[in-house]
Amino acid sequence: ISNLKCGGVLSFVLPESILNVRAHMPVRSLLMEGSSVQYLEFLGEVFGGVNCPSIILQVQHDHRPLSCVGMTVKDGDRVFTIAEERRVRKECFNFTVTDEEYRILQKIGHVRHKVTLAGHAACALGIVTGNNNKYISHEKTDENEAVLKGADIHKFRYNEGGSFIVCKPELFEQTAPLSFYRAPQKLLYRFICSQLVFAYDDRQTLSLNSCNVVIPQIDGLQMKYILAVLNSRIAQFYFKKSFQSMKVLRSHIEQIPIPAVGEDRQQEIIHLADRLIAPPDDTSIEKDYEVLDNKVANIFGLSHEEYAVVKACVDDNILL
Numbered sequence: 001i002s003n004l005k006c007g008g009v010l011s012f013v014l015p016e017s018i019l020n021v022r023a024h025m026p027v028r029s030l031l032m033e034g035s036s037v038q039y040l041e042f043l044g045e046v047f048g049g050v051n052c053p054s055i056i057l058q059v060q061h062d063h064r065p066l067s068c069v070g071m072t073v074k075d076g077d078r079v080f081t082i083a084e085e086r087r088v089r090k091e092c093f094n095f096t097v098t099d100e101e102y103r104i105l106q107k108i109g110h111v112r113h114k115v116t117l118a119g120h121a122a123c124a125l126g127i128v129t130g131n132n133n134k135y136i137s138h139e140k141t142d143e144n145e146a147v148l149k150g151a152d153i154h155k156f157r158y159n160e161g162g163s164f165i166v167c168k169p170e171l172f173e174q175t176a177p178l179s180f181y182r183a184p185q186k187l188l189y190r191f192i193c194s195q196l197v198f199a200y201d202d203r204q205t206l207s208l209n210s211c212n213v214v215i216p217q218i219d220g221l222q223m224k225y226i227l228a229v230l231n232s233r234i235a236q237f238y239f240k241k242s243f244q245s246m247k248v249l250r251s252h253i254e255q256i257p258i259p260a261v262g263e264d265r266q267q268e269i270i271h272l273a274d275r276l277i278a279p280p281d282d283t284s285i286e287k288d289y290e291v292l293d294n295k296v297a298n299i300f301g302l303s304h305e306e307y308a309v310v311k312a313c314v315d316d317n318i319l320l
Helices: 022-034 099-109 223-230 233-243 263-277 282-299 304-314
Strands: 009-015 035-044 054-061 072-075 078-081 121-124 145-148 186-190 198-201 211-216
Touching: 009 035, 022 035, 099 233, 099 304, 186 223, 198 223, 198 263, 211 223, 223 233, 223 263, 223 282, 233 282, 233 304, 263 282, 282 304
Parallel strands: 035 072
Antiparallel strands: 009 054, 035 054, 072 078, 121 211, 186 198, 186 211
């Protein structure tokens, strides 16, 4: 960049991680100081034998704060041009959002009476045994108990996956205080995942580090209502379009907007959430989720057209 004249153009093939990984934040900060992004193409994994999704990033050095107006984005079969200015953060360069999607993202983020889990939740990592082959068994005995992995977690509920452990924290590499795992009620979520997948647990079940714990503590909002919001397409849209991450980090969860509503509206949501936590039969799951998700969309004030855009973005794989 220092070798470019004003108006000079620079184009690189780079790892996709340059856009959102914390270690590359200095590069993003440098670009924000005096460049505009002209073109971004997501190439996927194009280098044989290399597990590294790549991009083409083209910028123009113009001695002005970063702008993406006029920027062309190619993401698979989707090609679009950004026509409206938007806020760009050094924490994450998120340019896979059309102007229409960005307006919806802003509407979700500025919903009336919004609260978040930042400063209002207790969070903990699952157990790191240090040697799963030694400590994890696939047979139930009188001494051991079920322990959950990320793959066991589905939206609203979990399936015990046949893994068992003898709970002796002093033997493991890392554990949270047992009070987190033994909480009267808590939410469990997949850590390595491209979507938000939260399950409700009131059985004090243990979990491994692919399945982390969050215990919401927002006055006036019940845990199952918060669970329903976090599992909604609206929250997934916000997560996907804001963070572009294959990991669900605490910092992501703490930014998801949660509308603070009255007890009556919460109970409407909780009634449906209960049906998904313990479904009467598998055939009702998708139908109940559709009804619940529509109610959450109404709470966020989304129109039918806006909700259709959200669904089109996130409906590729709902982990019910």
